[in-house]
Amino acid sequence: MGTWIRxxxxxxxxxxLSACGQSTGSAPTNAVVGMLAKFTSDPYFVAANKxxxxxxxxxxxxxxxxxxxxxxxAAQADIIDRWVRRRVAAIAVSANDPNALAPALKRxxxxxxxxxSWDADVAPDARPVFLSQASFEGMGKTLVEMMxxxxxxxxxxxxxxxxxxxxxxxxxxxxxxxxxxxATYPQMRIAAVLPGDEDLEKSKNxxxxxxxxxxxxxxxxxxxxxxxxxxxxxxxxxxxxGKVAVTGLGVPSLIRPYLKDGSLEEAxxxxxxxxxxxxxxxxxxxxxxxxxxxSGYVAAGRLGKLRFIAxxxxxxxxxxxxxxxxxxQFEF
Amino acid sequence: xxxxxxxxxxxxxxxxxxxxxxxxAEVAMIGILVPGYLSPYGLLDASRQFAEVGLIxxxxxxIIVAGGIDLSVGSLLALVSxxxxxxxxxxxxxxxxxxxxxAVGAAGxxxxxxxxxxxxxxxLVVTLATFALYRGIAFAVSKGAAVSSFPExxxxxxxxxxxxxxxxxxxxxxxxxxxxxxxLARTPFGRRLYAIGNNELAARFSGVNTALTxxxxxxxxxxxxxxxxxxxxxxISSARGNAGYGLELTVIxxxxxxxxxxxxxxxxxxxxxxxxLILSYLQDGLTYGGxxxxxALIVTGAFLIVAVLLNEIxxxxxx
Amino acid sequence: MAVETQVEMPMARAMTSRxxxxxxxxxxxxxxxxxxxxxxxxxxxxxxxxxANLRGVIEQVAVVAIVALAVNQVVLAGEIDVSTGSLVxxxxxxxxxxxxxxxxxxxxxxxxxxxxxxxxAVNGVLSTYGRVPSIVATVGTQFILRGIVLLAGGAQVLNxxxxxxxxxxxxxxxxxxxxxxxxxxxxxxQWLSSHTTFGRDIYAVGGNxxxxxxxxxxxxxxxxxxxxxxxxxxxxxxAVLLGQIGQLQxxxxxxxxxKVIxxxxxxxxxxxxxxxxxxxPVIGAVxxxxxxxxxxxxxxxxxxxxxxxxxxxxxxVSFEGVRQRLSGERN
Numbered sequence: 003m004g005t006w007i008r009x010x011x012x013x014x015x016x017x018x019l020s021a022c023g024q025s026t027g028s029a030p031t032n033a034v035v036g037m038l039a040k041f042t043s044d045p046y047f048v049a050a051n052k053x054x055x056x057x058x059x060x061x062x063x064x065x066x067x068x069x070x071x072x073x074x075x076a077a078q079a080d081i082i083d084r085w086v087r088r089r090v091a092a093i094a095v096s097a098n099d100p101n102a103l104a105p106a107l108k109r110x111x112x113x114x115x116x117x118x119s120w121d122a123d124v125a126p127d128a129r130p131v132f133l134s135q136a137s138f139e140g141m142g143k144t145l146v147e148m149m150x151x152x153x154x155x156x157x158x159x160x161x162x163x164x165x166x167x168x169x170x171x172x173x174x175x176x177x178x179x180x181x182x183x184x185a186t187y188p189q190m191r192i193a194a195v196l197p198g199d200e201d202l203e204k205s206k207n208x209x210x211x212x213x214x215x216x217x218x219x220x221x222x223x224x225x226x227x228x229x230x231x232x233x234x235x236x237x238x239x240x241x242x243x244g245k246v247a248v249t250g251l252g253v254p255s256l257i258r259p260y261l262k263d264g265s266l267e268e269a270x271x272x273x274x275x276x277x278x279x280x281x282x283x284x285x286x287x288x289x290x291x292x293x294x295x296x297s298g299y300v301a302a303g304r305l306g307k308l309r310f311i312a313x314x315x316x317x318x319x320x321x322x323x324x325x326x327x328x329x330x331q332f333e334f
Numbered sequence: 335x336x337x338x339x340x341x342x343x344x345x346x347x348x349x350x351x352x353x354x355x356x357x358x359a360e361v362a363m364i365g366i367l368v369p370g371y372l373s374p375y376g377l378l379d380a381s382r383q384f385a386e387v388g389l390i391x392x393x394x395x396x397i398i399v400a401g402g403i404d405l406s407v408g409s410l411l412a413l414v415s416x417x418x419x420x421x422x423x424x425x426x427x428x429x430x431x432x433x434x435x436x437a438v439g440a441a442g443x444x445x446x447x448x449x450x451x452x453x454x455x456x457x458l459v460v461t462l463a464t465f466a467l468y469r470g471i472a473f474a475v476s477k478g479a480a481v482s483s484f485p486e487x488x489x490x491x492x493x494x495x496x497x498x499x500x501x502x503x504x505x506x507x508x509x510x511x512x513x514x515x516x517x518l519a520r521t522p523f524g525r526r527l528y529a530i531g532n533n534e535l536a537a538r539f540s541g542v543n544t545a546l547t548x549x550x551x552x553x554x555x556x557x558x559x560x561x562x563x564x565x566x567x568x569x570i571s572s573a574r575g576n577a578g579y580g581l582e583l584t585v586i587x588x589x590x591x592x593x594x595x596x597x598x599x600x601x602x603x604x605x606x607x608x609x610x611l612i613l614s615y616l617q618d619g620l621t622y623g624g625x626x627x628x629x630a631l632i633v634t635g636a637f638l639i640v641a642v643l644l645n646e647i648x649x650x651x652x653x
Numbered sequence: 654m655a656v657e658t659q660v661e662m663p664m665a666r667a668m669t670s671r672x673x674x675x676x677x678x679x680x681x682x683x684x685x686x687x688x689x690x691x692x693x694x695x696x697x698x699x700x701x702x703x704x705a706n707l708r709g710v711i712e713q714v715a716v717v718a719i720v721a722l723a724v725n726q727v728v729l730a731g732e733i734d735v736s737t738g739s740l741v742x743x744x745x746x747x748x749x750x751x752x753x754x755x756x757x758x759x760x761x762x763x764x765x766x767x768x769x770x771x772x773x774a775v776n777g778v779l780s781t782y783g784r785v786p787s788i789v790a791t792v793g794t795q796f797i798l799r800g801i802v803l804l805a806g807g808a809q810v811l812n813x814x815x816x817x818x819x820x821x822x823x824x825x826x827x828x829x830x831x832x833x834x835x836x837x838x839x840x841x842x843q844w845l846s847s848h849t850t851f852g853r854d855i856y857a858v859g860g861n862x863x864x865x866x867x868x869x870x871x872x873x874x875x876x877x878x879x880x881x882x883x884x885x886x887x888x889x890x891x892a893v894l895l896g897q898i899g900q901l902q903x904x905x906x907x908x909x910x911x912k913v914i915x916x917x918x919x920x921x922x923x924x925x926x927x928x929x930x931x932x933x934p935v936i937g938a939v940x941x942x943x944x945x946x947x948x949x950x951x952x953x954x955x956x957x958x959x960x961x962x963x964x965x966x967x968x969x970v971s972f973e974g975v976r977q978r979l980s981g982e983r984n
Contacts, residue, residue: 042626043807043903066624071803072904076570076577077627080383084622087376101482102572105493167478168574194952197478202902203894207713211949214709215700231900239822240705255810256900403788449967453974458733458788459924462914463967470960477956575956583792596786628803635796638789639779646784 032064033091035285037278038078039069040096040122040169041200046227046253046274047096049334050121053278054094060303061286066090073166073200075099082106086113092285095129096121100170104128116288120281122171131293131314133281135272136321142178144321145250146187148268149221153247156187158220161212162195163205163233163250165226172225179223193219198229205232213240224250230269234260252324254332261326270321274334277318280305284316349593353608360612364619371622377615378500382492382569384614385503386411386562387581388607391588392514393443393555395606397457398589399518400551401531401598402450405461407559408581409469410442412574414563416472419481419573428488435567436560442468443556447549465582472575480574484567492569503565510558515603527551531598587634588613591641613637682972683921683933687940694943698950706946708829712897714916714942715821715831716741716890720909721916721934722842723886727879728917731859731926732780732787734883736772738909739798744769744891746806749901752817758892761817765888772798773884777877795910803903811901820889821896831893835935838886842931855879859926915962916941919969941965 037054039047051067058065066085070077075098085093086109093110097103100123107117107128120133136144150156162179164172176195183190196212198205205228213219213236222237224230230252237246243265252261252269260266283302287293293300299307300316311317324332365372390407397404418435422428442464449460495501518524526547529537538544567573586596592609594601616637617630695702720737727734744765751761772794779790815822823830846852857865858872866872895901913934920937922929944961 041904042628043803045810048807068621068624068626071627071631071799072579072907074576074579075572075574076566079570081621081627083379083382084618087379088370088622099480099482099572099574102480102570102574104482105489105571109493168480201904201907202898202900203905206898208949210709210713211946214703214706215950215952228902232898235897235899239709253810256812259812259899449971453971454978455970455974456924459918459970460967462911462918463963463970465963466911466915466959467963467967470957470963473956473958474960583796586789586792590789596789626804628800628807631796631800631803633800635793635798635800638796639785639793642785642789643779643783 032058032062033289034064034066034088035282036082036085036090036093037065037067037281038081038093038095039067040078040098041071041073042067042069043071044200044228045255045334049274050096050278050281053273053275053280054282055278056275057279057282057286057303061282063091063282063286065282070098073098073169075102075168079103079106082110086110086115089113090115091289092116092118094281094285095119095124097124097170098122098166099168100124116285118281118284118288120277120284122169124170126314129314131284131288131295131316133277133284133308133316133318134311135277135318137311137317138174138178139182141175141270141321142182144270144323145175145179145223145225146182146190148249148270148323149223149247150187150190152249152267153221155220156183157189159191159193159216159218160221160223161209161216161219162192162223162225163198163209163229164195165198165200165228167197169226175225179225198226198232200226200228202228202232205229206236209233209236210239213237213242213246217242219246221247221249224248224252224269227251227253227256227271230266231256231260234265238265253334254324254329255334257324258329261324261329264326268323268325270323272318272320272322273332276305279303280308280316280318283308350602350604350608353592353605353612357608357612357615360619361615364615364623368619368623371619375499376622378495378504380615380618381504381507382501383618384610385501385507386566386569387585387588387614388507388610389510389558389562389565390555390581391585391606391610392511392603393551393558394585394589395592395594395601395603396514396518396527396551397548397555398586398594398596399531399598399601400527400548401534402457402548402551403461403586403596404443404446404457404552404555405582406442406446406464406468407555407585408578409465409467409472410439410556410559411563411566411578411581412472412576413442413468414439414560415567415573415577416476416575418563418567419484420475422484422573423481428485432564435563436557439556439558439560439563440553441556443553443559444549446556447552450552451545451548469575472577476573476575478575480572482572484571488568489571490568492565492567493571503569506561506565510561511603511607515607518603523547523550528599531600533599584613584634587638587641591637596642609641681921682976683919683936683940683969687936687943690940690943690947694947698947700950701947706950708832710942710946711835711939712829712831713946714938715835716894716897716906717909717912717916717941718835718935718938719838719890719893720883720886721913721920721938722838722931723879723883724913725917725920725922725929725931725934726842726845726855727787727876727883728922728924729859729926729929730855730876730879731862732876732879733914733924734776734787734791734880735910735914736776736791736795736798737883737887737913738906739795739802740769740772740884740887741891741894741906741909742802742903743772743798744888745895745901745905746802746903748817748888748891748895749811749813752813752895753811756814756817758817758819762820762889762892765891766885767888769884769886769888769891770881771884773881773887774877776884777880780880781873781876799907806901807903809901809903813895813899813901818896818899820892821894822899823896831897834889834893838889839931839935846931851875851878856927859928861927912938912941915966918966921973923973 054065104125118131119129123132280302414435417438418431422431450457588609592605747768748761748765751764779785780787916937917934920933922933
């Protein structure tokens with residue numbers, strides 16, 4: 003008797019949990035597109051999802067947004083595999099590691115699913131097209147120029163705080179920073195690249211410890227938006243505002259107070275809502291078979307025409323630079 | 335003892351019957367709620383994700399039955415994976431690198447066992463230290479980077495299937511589950527594990543070499559972690575230091591869900607297998623149905639607590 | 654040196670100073686190690702011995718130390734709490750939202766303390782009356798809470814106003830606020846342990862729960878209260894953390910539980926309960942902080958951090974194990 007009571011209670015608990023866990027929405031008659039973020043608890047990716055959903059509504063696509071809870075690539079591969087099993091129409095990824103997702107994406111392609119990458123690329127042979135938010139060279143140049151403006155000089159030691167050490171877009175930008183600096187400002191020396199692991203507190207502590215040991219540092223590059231507020235706090239705490247320049251990527255909602263009080267002069271980003279939006283238009287072109295690099299551009303709804311800057315790379319646009327004057331215009 | 339009695343004892347204790355019913359009910363529920371989920375291919379394919387965790391859970395069952403615990407399995411998995419990847423990158427032939435990975439797994443388990451027994455330290459504390467130590471070594475060796483270029487044939491462990499349907503790792507898991515079930519239930523070694531878990535002092539006075547038995551349990555788990563590491567690296571096709579974060583807690587949840595008491599002395603491999611299946615298909619169903627990963631955390635945590643609570647409640651009702 | 658007994662019996666009176674000193678033996682190895690380490694670092698690493706650096710170190714460990722002081726009591730009572738990371742995250746979520754809508758710092762603090770205490774109570778009930786082993790219960794709540802914080806607050810961006818950051822930012826009289834808070838908590842715990850029956854009872858329950866039960870102590874209630882204490886301290890730590898960083902992140906304090914347990918174990922508290930003092934977790938936390946600081950100052954790559962931490966815990970634990978065997982104690 004006890005056995006059956008057990009079974010009933012646990013079974014109904016399960017049923018309840020399963021019911022709670024069920025995704026809302028009817029069985030999709032639209033094509034389902036899997037939108038994979040680096041991790042889900044980031045206003046940047048949530049904004050990208052908003053853009054993707056907006057495009058989805060315009061195009062008649064159902065966007066399913068998912069990602070690991072932290073910047074974990076194995077979990078990303080798992081999510082892709084389940085989408086493959088479900089035979090979704092397309093998968094769009096922003097990768098935590100360029101090579102680790104390649105096998106999963108190739109499996110998807112073999113199953114007839116359209117694949118593309120946005121924001122953070124995978125190995126080029128694993129996807130036909132990559133949506134780049136800003137050209138890497140453009141980003142490198144913008145970052146260096148912003149730093150020179152903030153620091154007032156290009157000579158000296160500079161620190162870079164990045165995300166996880168394998169993050170592909172960060173690594174490309176760091177490479178471009180080095181290249182542009184070597185070409186234009188040879189006295190600029192990148193003294194260290196330290197990971198903040200997309201964690202505010204860690205980014206702050208890493209910067210704090212480093213700046214205490216190296217007070218002669220002229221500036222800190224934050225190549226991920228999550229690091230910027232943490233680094234700014236570290237600089238403020240050490241009383242080095244004004245002596246150590248901070249610049250890099252910035253998500254407006256996170257950096258607004260620092261722009262207003264002057265501890266941050268400029269930061270760059272692009273509109274994440276737009277990148278999500280554009281990604282869906284590219285996916286749509288893939289699904290309809292109308293994506294053609296030869297024509298040189300992709301039509302992207304309200305964003306107009308997006309250029310192909312290489313056979314397989316579409317450019318979203320130029321980086322947006324935020325200052326205290328324009329930061330209030332942006333909601334993300 | 336007649337054949338039917340021993341058969342019945344080995345294969346169908348009543349608690350495990352409940353878990354089996356639960357599992358079937360769960361899969362049916364998911365099948366109803368999520369269109370397209372129920373398909374032989376799909377259900378079998380889901381095993382790719384849980385074969386590794388399942389292997390480790392088998393070993394963990396032995397450890398917990400003997401009254402111990404091992405929090406370092408996730409970190410050891412990362413270390414095994416990094417060993418395979420980076421020794422391969424350093425020039426070792428892949429076959430040798432795989433053996434190196436297995437050896438590292440066994441060594442890690444052995445080290446845990448020795449520390450627990452020789453210094454009479456609480457396994458929680460020892461494996462907490464090795465939890466940090468093993469992953470620390472993995473990070474130090476890999477320096478935050480990853481090795482992702484392996485030869486094609488390496489995918490045989492994690493990415494292929496027999497007859498296009500049954501994943502290789504599932505067969506591996508099933509075989510080892512059978513072996514370990516027999517080991518635990520039908521051999522003197524298994525009986526010793528139960529004895530130590532029930533009352534270590536009494537076991538020692540009965541002449542059981544508690545230290546050796548426990549070391550074997552930990553080392554065996556380490557070997558299983560080594561094997562899981564090979565499958566994992568093959569499946570993801572990448573060796574990196576942050577593999578298996580939080581794995582140990584999921585494994586413990588599965589073992590406890592399967593009816594093994596955390597204080598030791600009782601539990602079966604069959605129960606653990608069912609625990610693995612129930613939790614894995616639940617997470618699989620949720621992700622497949624489009625539910626965000628954040629929910630998986632909540633569900634796993636809730637399941638863990640509910641499982642142990644019910645364990646306790648019904649032990650009293652039974653008595 | 655007095656022979657250490659195997660069992661801590663509940664005491665009917667306050668301790669004499671000799672007994673108090675005797676009780677602090679477990680901390681001595683870690684304290685000695687810490688002092689030696691600091692001396693070595695002062696000599697070998699330039700930049701370590703500056704006031705700014707040391708201040709920074711203690712500020713960084715403040716959050717860990719505050720939580721460790723309370724979890725120390727849980728461990729002393731014979732249980733464990735690994736949900737502290739997620740607890741701090743959810744309390745900072747509560748604090749942040751209350752601060753945003755009501756402003757100020759004390760009201761959000763109260764909210765955070767209440768939230769922490771309530772969840773601590775749930776941990777406690779599960780672990781005591783629910784007969785769920787505390788490792789399992791707190792792991793379960795850790796998962797559940799983290800999932801809730803991620804879902805509810807994952808996309809939320811919280812910029813705290815300056816007056817809501819009082820517990821972590823600023824430095825009244827030149828001493829950073831977080832250090833002041835830490836000192837206050839330490840004193841409170843000291844008072845609890847040596848001047849209240851509750852504090853004494855915790856040692857009894859952890860040392861030999863059957864004996865404690867036999868003497869009529871309500872062991873379940875005592876253990877439950879230690880969990881509540883742990884939860885409340887997480888609420889306070891959340892206030893300090895938010896004060897330090899100024900922004901909320903849903904993945905905040907991930908991994909805090911490892912640092913907390915490491916601090917407690919390194920400091921010398923016995924994991925099975927009954928032995929330890931309030932100084933232990935603070936020493937342990939400072940030890941961890943100093944070592945990590947030393948790594949950064951010496952330009953050692955961040956990849957080695959966890960390795961050093963793990964080796965350290967292992968060394969401390971082995972040392973304790975050898976010491977126990979030599980002095981004839983059973984585990």
